[in-house]
Amino acid sequence: MLLVVSYTRWFIPLSIVVSSLFVLAIIGLTIATLIFRAKVNKTYDRGKSSG
């Protein structure tokens, strides 16, 4: 039980930091993807073609 308590003491804060950093990075990549998609759509008038 002591062992469990000792590892959660450092692992949970580490998880919060790592997860937060990943979320920020992924938000950045999502915005970059949406901007890129909008640019390509505008350039090629994507609405008229289909895959």
Next chain:
Amino acid sequence: MAESILLFSIISIWIAVLEAIIIMAGAVRFVYRQQRTSFHIPEDMAHFPTVTVMVPAHNEDVVITSTVEHILDLNYPPEKVQVIVIADNCSDDTALKMYQLQARPAYRDRDFYIMDRTGTGGKSGALNDALKMAKGEWCCIYDADAAPEKNALLFLTQKAMEKPEEYGAVFGRNKARNRGQNFLSRCINLELVTVQRVHHTGLWELFKLGTIPGTNFIVRTELMRDIGGWDEDAITEDTAISFDILTRGQLIALAPQAEAYQQEPEKLSVYMKQRERWSKGNYQVILDNAKHLFDGTSWRIKLHILYYAASYFWFMIAIIISDILFLTNIVYQTIALFNPGVVSPFQFAGDVYVYLIIAWALMYYIYVLQINLALAADIGQSNTRNFIISCVSYFTYAQLFLIISIKAFYSLCVDKVAGRKTKWYKTQRFD
């Protein structure tokens, strides 16, 4: 024990997510940079190198004529192109169809050789026989189902000419020409687009790291001869040759505009056989090259081995374990609705289990995001249907990777223990 398994899963998934974020960041930088780059088709190609185009074909009479027509019609000076079609142990009309094509007035004056071969070694053996006859400075390989776009070869050689002393090989992009056939071919299309437009571009942009894809690439003829040709014992000769090129200090460059269409499996059984061969071949290449992790070879080779090893060993094991944790807990929680006395064997302290779910959710999100970045970069593919398939494919198509990897690893182990030689399986073509 359960706590250790949980920690292993969480940390492994974090590393997988980190790898995905880094590669995607590279891909984003690449696509933004490429948007600002203009490509030109030169009027005068007198300074372009000579190329030997090799097409290994084993019982390919369904598709071979169309493929070789595409190759003969490429926008490249005809006097600089030697075409060798290797009819490898064919029991169908592959060679006959080629002789008929050769007799056409349009192609009568072309340097076009048909090798009716009965030797051993599969695709590698066929390519090695053709290599002996190659006259071009570069060898270009197209599979028998390929349909290169008009300027594909031009873009490949143009890239090679940028840094001739550094680039030992240049590879283009392959697209699925039968992508709309069914759910499987649509999923394969998404995978192909993502690998080529996110993974390949990201690795090239950040680390100048490339892998030969088996078709639609060129390799310097002298380098190929120096390597000793294609490895006839390799199951995936393309990955094996990629490592051989890298260990000689040469780069494998990406020419993103060099595009070719290829046929993908339309039946699950054909797909499973093809991917099992690929997985087995990649396991073999990882094991053969693991020694480079500890020798004085370039950091690129070490990174390349780690990338493959992580994808095929580490992350796969982590995903299997986390899947078992999820499914077991879901099953126990469902049972507990009716019988509250039942307790899952995987009980964890504090909120640690929540972070496994968060890590998994992040991995799922970046999986879908990568596909949609790739789709946005491929004109006409970013539509609602593909978005829905990208969301669904994780739970269906992507899970096949686990089954394939386990089967391939088991088969490789049996081969090693029993001293069995691996049989080369040719992917079935469709009309």
